[in-house]
Amino acid sequence: MELKTVATPHVPVRYLEGGQGPALVYLHGAGGVTAADPLLAELAKTHHVYAPLLPGYGDSEECAQLRDMLDITLHYWDVVEALGLTDPLLVGHSMGGMIAAEMAAIAPNDLSRLVLIAPAGLWLDDHPIPDLFAILPYELPHYLFYDAAAGAAMMSAGTAMDDPGFLQAFLIQNARQLGMAGRILFPIPERGLAQRLYRVKARTTVIWGDGDRLIPPVYAQAWKKAVGGADLVSIPEAGHMVTVEQAGLVAAAIAGAA
């Protein structure tokens, strides 16, 4: 995958691009996405993949003007436009799924295929989602991965957590990335999507890790109910980071859906 920049009305946007085939736009979750992402590599085997970074993520410029759900939804349509794409296959994971669903609801005639991987955006009072903004780094693997030990090893690979330089860089990255994500996820990752989902016309596939401890699979049923005719694909032995833990199965589900 190659990291590039595209101009949009509010801010230059960094995006990863690679692969060949039909156009696929991938919207990352609150943790961001890098060129080494295993799902992007899988998808690039069959698709021309574009993965734009939300402003503030990675090395991309922040954007003060994007304050709420509408701002961010329209911004991503601006990105699709700026990339010169028409009706791409739109795939979103977690926060990215929430944004993708909003895009589908706000412009139902511009999108025919939608894939939501463990999307945020709905809230069930009986199944409160853990507070992402009050989870300590060492607790994260438990919520994100089916195999928490392997996830922890992956997250901490090569880092010295007590090095002050690393800590400061970590805090700055968090402030930039989660600071921006907080505009649609804090303190509850719900911005009224439920009352707009009836508008979605795209054929929709919902993919969920069976062992998701951040947004538990009961939400998969809620999504299936909320989006008319949506297919649900459950992935075994995978947590919220199903994109990492079972990248091959997720890619196959997306390919099957397309």
Added chain:
Amino acid sequence: MKFTWFNLMPWPYLPDDFREKNRSVWVDIDQRLFDPAKSHEVYNTYMDLLEYADTLGFDGIGVNEHHQNGYGIMPSPNIIAAGLARRTKDAAIVVLGNSIALYNPPVRVAEEFAMLDCISGGRLVAGFPVGTSMDTNYCYGQIPSLTREKYMEAHDLIMRAWTERDPFAFNGRYNKLRHVNIWPRPIQQPHPPVHIPGGGSVETYDFCIDNTYSYSYLSFSGYLRAKALMQGYWDRVAERNAPDDSPYRAGFAQTILVADTDEEAERLYSEHVSYFYNRCLHVSPAFADAPGYRTIKTIQSGALSQYAPPRGGYATLTWKELTEQGHIIAGSPETVRQRMEDLIKGLRVGNIFCLMHVGNMPAEKAMYSTKLFAEKVMPKLRNMFPDYADDDRFWCKPLAKRVTSGSLPASPTTAPYDAMLGAK
């Protein structure tokens, strides 16, 4: 010098094993540890102590705002301040402050502060904190990276509401008000003095300098650790070519405990200091700083959360270490005087917020310490900055003639109309 007697209002009945059994004293503290019936006495004792400080000649008595917090049972400081305004005579009512991004709409603050100023006869000192991340983001749900923008808008709205004499429309991003026209308005003109609690961000330094507000550093870790931060402020005051470097441009909160001797101070107060540092400051790091709450510039400057405990945690600090490292200033009047002089000169601060009720301290001990400070320490510190003795920009300007509350005429026995005629 301006000395303000400050009470955080800690809940004094946190159990001995609070640290072990609880994740945090703040945000998700166990509801069952609060006993409303016991709080009746706690509140009244705490308010009595604030009133007591007024009788001893403190320049101000201070209250603040925290939410879902075991060491501050004062989610609405204005309620306490209203009681104090009625029952005290001379002390400034220092509300430090109202977290203005949390009031919807913020004209509520303009109104309530105006009421306090009117009831107290112009004794209000108004504080506008952004609010801690625990209060503002985790308890009150404000989006971290938009909190400052909302705060600035609230500030602009309050200031206009206080100073403009005709109704105006306010088309803000967070507040849309077609008819702003507060009633009542404050006695003090153009507006009550403003103090801004800050935690080391350059933006807040500049905000204070540009608006002639006093910058307050409210820390629990003492004056020695505050040096770098306050020096940063004074450097900024010089860089920005402020017209002066009056010490009243700055304030500092310090735990102060006075006894007859150093040994007596330890004997009397160490258990309460331990209660405060070990139980009251037991805040889960999960709630320390919501990402986006601090600006990138502030993180880069290395100003870490004031709630971050020292390496190893407070639990390991002995009385000797707490006093030697300046977390607390405690001892005989002479020891405390020397230490206070170091603090005042070292940080160059004209406003001292004296934290003199600590943790689960009973009223008798708080009174003893307070009285010794007022009589044997405060008078010797009065004239630290003679060049700025007349600088009244950062303090309240009460009416010269103020009423005494509770001064109704004798209960009438006949119709007042007749009584008035009779008097003629």
